[in-house]
Amino acid sequence: MPHSCSSRAGTPTLCAKDSLSLLERSRSREDLPVVSSGTSARREAMSASDAPPSAARRANMARVGSKDTKPELIVRRLLHRLGYRYRLHRRDLPGTPDICFPSRKKVIFVHGCFWHRHDGCKRTTTPKTRASFWEDKFQQNVVRDRANMERLSHLDWVAMVVWECETEDLEELTPRLATFLREDP
Ligand SMILES: [Zn+2]
16 A cells, blocks of 8 residues: 655654664664654544544544554553564565564564454445445455565565454453464464
8 A cells, every 4th residue: 555654743753764664763762652753643633634533533433454453452451551662664575464573573563354354254245236246345455465575484484364343342352352462473
């Protein structure tokens, strides 16, 4: 997905070219995920000028690979509460993982069930109109996700997928996250 690297109102962004220097500088503020994201300001600006906030927000959240979705914020908040430090949206890694733990070489994707086709999930529906268009689109998403996982694995990164529907049960999700981050790769 196209993603502007320009910063607005001094909000820092995480671009591939400066990610190394940011990696050093951001260590002390990795516990401030919203500040280090740089996408919130852009979304607020968009919703203020282009459309009513709720419509713009819905459109933004419906897109594949959209950032700062509600499920993602839930996972980030949970990780923060557990005391983990992370970085967001590493564009220099395959698939731009939503949440990244550089020292552990682990990443977490928070996937929307509909767009990323959570197998067997009640949210994995297919629109009745233009069904073949949607099938193609979904297939592309699944293939892309799988390729990104393989590329990450080749780079010795360990990836975990948290599905949108799984963020509704924090009692189940919390130990899973803790185990994933504790285990040796
Ligand atoms: Zn699901």
